[in-house]
Amino acid sequence: MPQRTLIVMTVSLFLLAAPRAIAADDAHSHGMEQKGMSDQTLKQVMQGIQGDLSRIIYGVNVDNMVLVAQGARGIANHPMPKGGMKPYITKNADKLPAMIPKMDEMVHQSAVKIAGAADAGDRDALVDHLSTMIKGCVTCHQTFR
Ligand code: HEC
Known part of the structure; x- marks a missing residue:
């Protein structure tokens, strides 16, 4: 194959692949898309989320900000259940589309803020965000669990 053909092919391949790479990168910066579908119910x-929450609370109580940040990042990046939320919800299922993104966002945003506060050693902010996050857990459970 002449070298020029090879170069043209390589460049075309790059041009084909680049938008996809950019799209993937873009999705990475958003909380919702970042969570890959998993094999878990x-x-x-x-x-798993409960385990991460326990880690956060343990970290707060022994003043270990590394544990807090680990737990918070675990929740912020929690996997999506297999097939999404819908197959698992029977109670108030009609409210699902309206409420799930809001609930999930409340927990997700708080988890990101907890991790940031732990990194910064800001214990007051951390406890405020932790309280907001637990409200998110409880609100969703009251509605759908
Ligand atoms: C978007 C809604 C929603 C949010 C937000 C949510 N949960 Fe849940 N959670 C559920 C539902 C629905 C169930 C019931 C699942 C089932 O039984 O199949 C559940 C069940 C659970 C269970 C019981 C698991 C078992 O073994 O039966 C635990 C523990 C739990 N959630 C912890 C948490 C914690 C901690 C948070 C917050 C950090 C949280 N959840 C946030 C919807 C939510």
């Missing part, structure tokens, strides 16, 4: 995802 909603219950398993929740059990």
Whole structure:
């Protein structure tokens, strides 16, 4: 194959691949899209989240900000249950489309803020965001669980 053809092919391949790479990168910066679909049921995802929450609370109580940040990032990046939320919800299922993004956002944003506060060693802010996050857990459970 002449070298010029090879170069043209390489450049075309790059041009084809570039928008996809950019799109993937863009999705990465958004909380919702970042969560990959997993093989876990909603219950398993929740059990993982509960473990992360325990880590945060343990970290707060022993003043270990590394543990707090780890737990918070675990929640912020929690996996999506297999098939999304819908298959697992029976109670108030009609409210799902309106409420789930709001609830999820409340928990997600708080988790990101907890991680930031832990990194900064800001314990007051951390506890405020933790309280908001737990309200998010409880509100969603009251509605859908
Ligand atoms: C978007 C709604 C929603 C949010 C937000 C949410 N949960 Fe859940 N959670 C559920 C639902 C629905 C169930 C019931 C799942 C089932 O039984 O299949 C559940 C179940 C659970 C369970 C029980 C698991 C089991 O073994 O039965 C735990 C623990 C839990 N969630 C922890 C949390 C914590 C901690 C948070 C906040 C950091 C949270 N959840 C936020 C919807 C939510």
